[in-house]
Amino acid sequence: RYPQSVSILDVGPRDGLQNEKQTVTTANKIALVEGLAAAGVRRIETGSFVSPKWVPQMADSADVFAGMQRQEGVIYSALTPNMKGLENAMAAGADEVAVFGAASESFSQKNINCSIRESLARFAPVMQAATDNGLRVRGYVSCVMGCPYEGDIAPQAVADVSQQLRDMGCYEISLGDTIGTGTAYQTNKMLEAVSRVLPLDAMAVHFHDTYGQALANLLIALEHGVPTIDAAIAGLGGCPYAKGASGNVATEDVLYMLNGLGIRTGIDMDKLLDATQAISDVLGRAPVSKAAQAMLAK
Numbered sequence: 001r002y003p004q005s006v007s008i009l010d011v012g013p014r015d016g017l018q019n020e021k022q023t024v025t026t027a028n029k030i031a032l033v034e035g036l037a038a039a040g041v042r043r044i045e046t047g048s049f050v051s052p053k054w055v056p057q058m059a060d061s062a063d064v065f066a067g068m069q070r071q072e073g074v075i076y077s078a079l080t081p082n083m084k085g086l087e088n089a090m091a092a093g094a095d096e097v098a099v100f101g102a103a104s105e106s107f108s109q110k111n112i113n114c115s116i117r118e119s120l121a122r123f124a125p126v127m128q129a130a131t132d133n134g135l136r137v138r139g140y141v142s143c144v145m146g147c148p149y150e151g152d153i154a155p156q157a158v159a160d161v162s163q164q165l166r167d168m169g170c171y172e173i174s175l176g177d178t179i180g181t182g183t184a185y186q187t188n189k190m191l192e193a194v195s196r197v198l199p200l201d202a203m204a205v206h207f208h209d210t211y212g213q214a215l216a217n218l219l220i221a222l223e224h225g226v227p228t229i230d231a232a233i234a235g236l237g238g239c240p241y242a243k244g245a246s247g248n249v250a251t252e253d254v255l256y257m258l259n260g261l262g263i264r265t266g267i268d269m270d271k272l273l274d275a276t277q278a279i280s281d282v283l284g285r286a287p288v289s290k291a292a293q294a295m296l297a298k
């Protein structure tokens with residue numbers, strides 16, 4: 001019933017650190033990315049080419065790309081909201097880029113300063129240029145279950161934006177529960193609606209764990225056969241434009257669950273925990289991940 005293998009995309013260096021209050025040095029970001037690759041993570045969201053006035057924590061993304069040792073077979077990706085972002089991401093050598101939209105009008109305005117319709121128009125040249133340069137483009141949809149400004153979001157609204165992003169050429173759509181309010185029931189309804197418009201292999205889930213529901217919701221996603229899961233090492237993160245949103249579901253927790261189900265990921269838990277320990281030392285706090293806490297305490 002579940003997929004035999006799942007691809008985990010670690011968004012810790014981007015989604016995790018973009019909202020970090022402390023300044024994390026470029027060297028420590030590089031160490032985090034390299035630690036994830038060493039643990040067997042094959043997709044790493046390494047940075048974000050957005051306005052440094054909006055998200056100062058990602059201002060050194062080009063330096064992270066320039067300074068890191070690349071491991072063969074690893075896809076190092078970045079967020080690119082517009083042409084300027086894409087140009088900077090290509091100059092930095094990103095392997096893959098992502099545009100990010102929302103299923104909620106208010107969130108779109110607060111996050112990227114334009115309506116959903118305008119955002120899709122802005123993405124069009126980004127898609128074109130990326131494709132011309134041989135880069136695959138992922139599309140994010142934020143607020144797939146709840147919005148900090150509008151409350152519950154209709155599954156059909158998520159399906160509509162997902163389909164438009166797919167029609168524009170995004171090879172994969174990452175469905176973001178930005179504020180982590182979604183329940184298993186809502187996850188099922190949302191995925192039912194989206195799977196009517198997207199093939200399974202184009203679907204990814206991106207759950208924040210604000211209400212502690214992420215693992216339950218991921219199990220529902222696995223029942224639907226969703227093959228790609230976004231997670232952040234140590235449960236880092238939040239979103240600067242979603243007040244109260246806590247981090248992404250922790251990679252360690254997801255890996256523990258998938259290992260228990262016999263679902264392959266290619267990630268080595270012990271090596272992952274080395275990276276967890278390292279970033280936790282940098283931040284001076286324990287990981288949010290319960291699995292990591294338990295295993296590191298041994």
Ligand code: HMG
Binds near residue numbers: 051141176206
């Ligand atoms: P804007 O102000 O509407 O854009 O921002 P603009 O084109 O008018 O440009 C304004 C200024 O920004 C100009 O500089 C541009 O050069 C500069 P100035 O002339 O004032 O000095 N600028 C840029 N600088 C660097 N890189 C760029 C870039 N573009 C413009 N790419 C914009 C529009 C989208 C740029 C802005 O709103 C922005 O950067 N927003 C950041 C949003 C963001 O990063 N949010 C967090 C990531 S999304 C997320 O976390 C959700 C996700 O995890 C899924 C989920 O959980 O739901 C993906």
Ligand code: MG
Binds near residue numbers: 178
């Ligand atoms: Mg996110």
